[in-house]
Amino acid sequence: MGSNILMIFVKVVTRGSGLKVSAVVSINLLVILLFRNNALTPYLTMLLSMVASAAIIIIDFRLHSLLLYVLYVYGSRPNTVRILISLYSLLIASILSLPYLAIDLMSFSSALTSTFLIALSTLSLIYKNVRGGTSIAF
Amino acid sequence: MTREYKTVIKARLARLVGIYKLSLLILRKPFTYLVILATILSVIASGLNTKYENNLVVVRDPTITGDPHTMLIRFSEPVGVEACSTLLSGLSLEGHCTYYYRVILDHPYQLVKSRKLIYVVLGVEEEVLKGLGLEDGLSEFSFGYSEISEESATDSMLLDGKILEVTLVHVNSNLLANYLIFYKTPIIPVQGYVGTEPVTVPLQHVLISTYDNVMRLANVSEPLATDIVVTNLSGFIEPVKVFEFLEERYPVTEVAVTGNGYVMYVSEVRIPTPDSLISAVLSSITASIIIISIFSSTTPYLKELRNKIFLMGFQPWAMTIVMVGYTLTSIMFPGLITLTYVFISMGGASTLNSLVTLTTSWLTSTIYIVLRTKPEKLVTEAYMPPTFRYVLISSVTDVRRLTEFIVKLIKTNEFFTSEEVEWRVEGNEAFIHAKMDYVDSWGSGIDLTIFVNVNGEKSYVNISSAVFGVEEVSESMSRSINALAISKIVGGVTAWEATS
Structure with missing residues (x-):
């Protein structure tokens, strides 16, 4: 059953728009950072990443509801669902902070950390949001 | 007012109120905040990332000889004449500096006897005066004037409420009108161009004199210059370098250098570089992706809303108006406010970049959302x-x-x-x-x-x-x-x- 759940999770994540949007935003931010000529640019792009991560909650809201419902039907425990959603958040946060990692880790370590944490915390809202949306009480 | 007319007005107002309420309904949704944030951030990012360079124009003319090179430097306000020596020593150059003090007066001087108003005062060096046929030079408070018939005449000049007795010396009008300080740059200040021909101030409003006389008139102790011409330059120098050197120290507006068969002009007009335009386009793509993604996820809700208002008797264009109004309010309005901030804090070139970002984001988002909420088959649904x-x-x-x-x-x-x-x-x-x-x-x-x-x-x-x-x-x-x-x-x- 564990493999089934993982397969469902992978399918939902790969078919959702959130991952694609974060990848495209990440590539764009990377190029903007490459052409940067202002010290504030990394921090501004960091804020854009934050907006993107918040947007992903809205973009894939229905899909996440569906995933949660399917997992519930499969008999997953609340902790399993929490771990899977955290994994998803981790994935999105990593993708959104990739530009800073690719350019120069040392110069942008603060921006990298901030982006990662902001994206992670924003996306953690998915769990709370989706659970409220589907009215599934754990 | 007839009853029928009142009913028509009432019906139309009801539709307007309906559209307004519908717009408010969508505008109050939480995703609007994300749209506004994405717009503001990308507009600022685009402005911040702007790199610009001074506008460089090259005029080709085979009659120009660039050996030795000559350079013209123009300033927006008078500067000390030491600017030339600072430049030559700073850039390790050698050359001969000629200074010009050319001002257009806000409050004209008045020649009382001649009943003429003087709008332009030119202060030049002795060698220029000789070139204009004033070989004997000009004594204290003597001015060259082309609009008198005799060799010299006395007049009273009214300036700033004071009367000053001056001597006017005849200067050849043809020589004065055609005297050039640089390539196609007349000594009389240019007010505008008709085609490529410069339009200068009429000679009846122009006085010319020595540097000392004009400085006395301007009531300044040290010699000032509005234009400097450097002749016999030891070598060719990039005008951009000169401009960058001077702009840190003086209010320079233009630098021009003659070369072999061409003149290069660098002006204070700044244009964004291709790199920064790429950055602007990328910022707009990022904003568009975020906004379009949000819109695409809200399309089912908007379609449901559209169907409901159609059942209530609204026309199909009502939804288009609502969506265009929505994008105008959530993208264009905050974008324009941000654009004003960018203009004030970062200048014109950054504003151009930000404008590209804002317009692209708004256009793509509006086209997308209008097409998505449009009925599949207009007639049957309408x-x-x-x-x-x-x-x-x-x-x-x-x-x-x-x-x-x-x-x-x-x-x-x-x-x-x-x-x-x-x-x-x-x-x-x-x-x-x-x-x-x-x-x-x-x-x-x-x-x-x-x-x-x-x-x-x-x-x-x-x-x-x-x-x-x-x-x-x-x-x-x-x-x-x-x-x-x-x-x-x-x-x-x-x-x-x-x-x-």
Whole structure:
């Protein structure tokens, strides 16, 4: 059953728009950072990443509801669902902070950390949001 | 004001209010905040990332000899004459500096006897005066003037409320008008161009004199210059380098250097580099992706909203107006405010970049959302239902309540004035007849015959309609009137049934 759940999770994540949007935003931010000529640019792009991560909650809201419902039907425990959603958040946060990692880790370590944490915390809202949306009480 | 006119105004206002309320409904959704944030951030990012360079123009002319090179430097306000030596030593150059003090006066001087107003005062060096035919030079308070017939004359000059006795010395008008300090740059300040020809101040308003005389007139102790010409330069130098060197120290507006067969001009006008334009485009792509993604996830909600307002009798363009208004309010409005901030804090070149970002984001987002919320088939969805007979099956079995509600719907239809409404309920059946005048077109309307029948747990509402007009009613008009009348009843009963 564990493999089934993982397969469902992978399918939902790969078919959702959130991952694609974060990848495209990440590539764009990377190029903007490459052409940067202002010290504030990394921090501004960091804020854009934050907006993107918040947007992903809205973009894939229905899909996440569906995933949660399917997992519930499969008999997953609340902790399993929490771990899977955290994994998803981790994935999105990593993708959104990739530009800073690719350019120069040392110069942008603060921006990298901030982006990662902001994206992670924003996306953690998915769990709370989706659970409220589907009215599934754990 | 006639009753019909009042009704027309009322109906149109009702539509406007409807559109406004619908816009507010969408605008209050949480995703609007994300759209606003994405717009503001990308506009600022684009402005911040702007790299610009000074505008460089090269004029090719085979008659120009660039050996030795000559350079012209122009300033927006007078600077100390040491600027030239600072430049030459700073860039390790050698050359001969010639200074010009050329000012256009805000408050003209007045020559009392000649009754002339002087708008331009030129202060030049002795060698220039010799070139203008004033070999003997000019004594204290003597000025060259081309508009006197005698060799010299005395006059009183009124300046800043004071009278000053001056001597005017005749200067050849042709020489003065055609004297060039640099390539196609006359000594008299240029006010504008007609085609490529410069337009200068008329000679009757121009006085020329030595540096000392003009400095006395301007009441300044140290010599100042508005233009410097460096001749016999030891070598060619990039005008951009000169401009960058000077702009840190002086209010320089233009640097021009002659080369072999060409003149290079660098002005203070700044244009964004291709790199920064790429950055602007990428910022707009990022903003567009975020905004479009948000819009795409909200499309089902917006489509549902669209269908509801169609049932209420709104036209298809209502949704387009609502969506364009929405993007204007959530993207363009905050974007323009941010653009103002960018202009004030970062300057014109950054504003151009930010404007590219804002316009691209707004256009792509608007086109996307308008296309997504557009009905798939405009005609069928717009004029639902297009039939002249319609049967509505309802679960409301109280025939009297249902009939009274339908009558209410007929009477409150904002697109029509009910000329006559009559109804009768008998047992499980009811009959309604209504004659309604269409408010948007004089002399046309619809005649409705509705038969309500309750059978078991369902009720059947049979609607028949006939559109009439004192003149010939077009097919589209007829369908529109029919749809507006029937859809109000169908939509109203369906919504009432769902909520009651």
